[in-house]
Amino acid sequence: MITFSHVTKSFRNQRVLDDLSFHVEKGETFMIVGPSGTGKSVTLSHIIGLIQPDSGEITVNGMTLNNLKKEELRALRQKVGMLFQGGALLNWMNIFDNVALPLRESTNMPEKEIREKVRSVLDILGLEAAAGKMPSEISGGMMKRAGLARALITEPAIMLYDEPTSGLDPVMSRRIDSLIGEMKLKFAMTSVVVTHDLVSALNVGDKIALLSGGRVLECAPPGEFLESRNPVVRSFIDSQFSIKKEFAKAISER
Numbered sequence: 001m002i003t004f005s006h007v008t009k010s011f012r013n014q015r016v017l018d019d020l021s022f023h024v025e026k027g028e029t030f031m032i033v034g035p036s037g038t039g040k041s042v043t044l045s046h047i048i049g050l051i052q053p054d055s056g057e058i059t060v061n062g063m064t065l066n067n068l069k070k071e072e073l074r075a076l077r078q079k080v081g082m083l084f085q086g087g088a089l090l091n092w093m094n095i096f097d098n099v100a101l102p103l104r105e106s107t108n109m110p111e112k113e114i115r116e117k118v119r120s121v122l123d124i125l126g127l128e129a130a131a132g133k134m135p136s137e138i139s140g141g142m143m144k145r146a147g148l149a150r151a152l153i154t155e156p157a158i159m160l161y162d163e164p165t166s167g168l169d170p171v172m173s174r175r176i177d178s179l180i181g182e183m184k185l186k187f188a189m190t191s192v193v194v195t196h197d198l199v200s201a202l203n204v205g206d207k208i209a210l211l212s213g214g215r216v217l218e219c220a221p222p223g224e225f226l227e228s229r230n231p232v233v234r235s236f237i238d239s240q241f242s243i244k245k246e247f248a249k250a251i252s253e254r
C-alpha cells in the first residue's frame, strides 16, 4: 500500500532522510518510533505529498509520488487523511464546523447527514460539549481529538497520525489506541502512526519501525521488536522503561 524505496531528503545541508526504505501492507497498522528530529514527521509529509523526495521512489496505493500533477495530488489527498502533530484546526471556525469541513468541501453529502455524522464522531471522541466552541476555547488534548475527528470523518483508505496520544491523559490515550484499532477492523484502514508512546506502539501496531538518522534501523512485529538486539532499539526501549522505573522510585520515596 505504501512503499519507500531508497528515499533521501535534505533541507539545505542537512540530510534528514537517508536511504529510507520500508513497506506498509494494506490494512496494516505501522508504527514509527524514534528520537526527536529524526525525520518522522517529514516521512509522513512525503506520504501525503506535502514534500517531494530528492531521490528514491515512494508509491502510495499504486501511485508513484515523484513529480505529481495537481490532479493526482488531489486524488491522493482524497485517499489519505492526516492528523497533524498540533491538530491544525482553523481558528475562525468552531469545532463542529472544523470537523464538518472535509465533508462540505469534498462530498455532495446532504447537510442533515453531515450533521449526524459529525455528531457521532464527536461523540466517540468525547467532544459533544465542545462542538460549539472555538479552537482557542478548548484544551490542547481536545484540540488534538478534534483534529483526529476531522481527519477521520471522510473515512480515508490510509490514515497518518503524528503523535496521536502526546499530551493526552492515559485514559484518553488508550481510547485513541482502540479507535485506531477499530478503524482497521471496520474499514480495513491502513495506518501509519508516529509515536513516542511505546505502550501505544505495542498495543495497536502490527509492525514497529525504529527510525534513526533518517533510516529504518529495525522493523518487526511488537514481540520481536521488544527482543531486538540492535543497540539503538535496546536503548530506546530501556529509556522508556527507565522513565517508569524513575516514576516508581519517586513515588516510593515520598
Ligand SMILES: Nc1ncnc2c1ncn2[C@@H]1O[C@H](COP(=O)(O)OP(=O)(O)OP(=O)(O)O)[C@@H](O)[C@H]1O
Pocket (backbone or CB within 6 Å): 011, 016, 035, 036, 037, 038, 039, 040, 041, 042, 043
Ligand atoms: N520544511 C522544513 N525545512 C527545513 N528543515 C526542516 C523542514 N521540516 C523538517 N525539517 C528538519 O528536519 C529534521 C526532522 O524533522 P521532523 O519534524 O521530521 O522530526 P521528528 O522526527 O518528527 O521529530 P519530533 O519527534 O520532535 O516531532 C529536523 O531537524 C527539522 O528541523
Ligand SMILES: [Mg+2]
Pocket (backbone or CB within 6 Å): 040, 041, 042, 085, 162
Ligand atoms: Mg514530529
